[in-house]
Amino acid sequence: MFKKRVLLIDENDKEMGFAEKLKAHQLGLLHRAFSVFIFNDRGELLLQKRDQNKYHSAGLWSNTCCSHPVSKNIKKEAEKRLKKEMGIKCPLQQIFSFIYKAKVGDLIENELDYVFVGFYNNKPNLNKKEAVDFAWVDFKSLKSTISQNPQDYTEWLKLIYEKVFDYGKIKK
Numbered sequence: 409m410f411k412k413r414v415l416l417i418d419e420n421d422k423e424m425g426f427a428e429k430l431k432a433h434q435l436g437l438l439h440r441a442f443s444v445f446i447f448n449d450r451g452e453l454l455l456q457k458r459d460q461n462k463y464h465s466a467g468l469w470s471n472t473c474c475s476h477p478v479s480k481n482i483k484k485e486a487e488k489r490l491k492k493e494m495g496i497k498c499p500l501q502q503i504f505s506f507i508y509k510a511k512v513g514d515l516i517e518n519e520l521d522y523v524f525v526g527f528y529n530n531k532p533n534l535n536k537k538e539a540v541d542f543a544w545v546d547f548k549s550l551k552s553t554i555s556q557n558p559q560d561y562t563e564w565l566k567l568i569y570e571k572v573f574d575y576g577k578i579k580k
Contacts (some may be wrong), residue, residue: 440482521564
């Protein structure tokens with residue numbers, strides 16, 4: 409069986425080779441990731457509920473789409489993954505990147521996360537192997553529910569959703 413790989417990097421985003429994805433998360437090796445946040449014209453954020461069979465953060469609510477790019481064209485990979493997971497095709501804009509490290513169960517997320525936003529107003533077409541549900545949420549309700557039930561949300565979403573919500577006010 410083919411094992412998924414991640415692109416290992418140093419703190420300056422210099423490529424250092426590849427590692428099997430699970431091993432990278434077990435050892436906390438720094439690697440690239442991207443997070444996509446899709447907004448509608450009302451400024452609401454599209455969340456997905458991760459499939460129960462994910463090897464970490466299963467069944468948790470998260471941003472619209474995320475993954476681990478293995479090429480230099482991170483935006484193209486993010487757009488492709490958004491189509492695969494959520495059935496959404498729309499232009500994306502990178503708004504920032506940051507390194508974070510977080511414990512998720514027995515695993516360690518240690519990622520340089522490239523954050524993208526896009527705009528879409530229709531119902532997503534979920535790939536049920538990736539996402540089992542979706543919700544459009546406004547900032548106040550998301551902030552409140554994360555505060556009340558942090559265990560229901562992915563670590564990376566809790567770290568960055570406030571930084572991203574201002575971009576939902578931007579129109580195309």
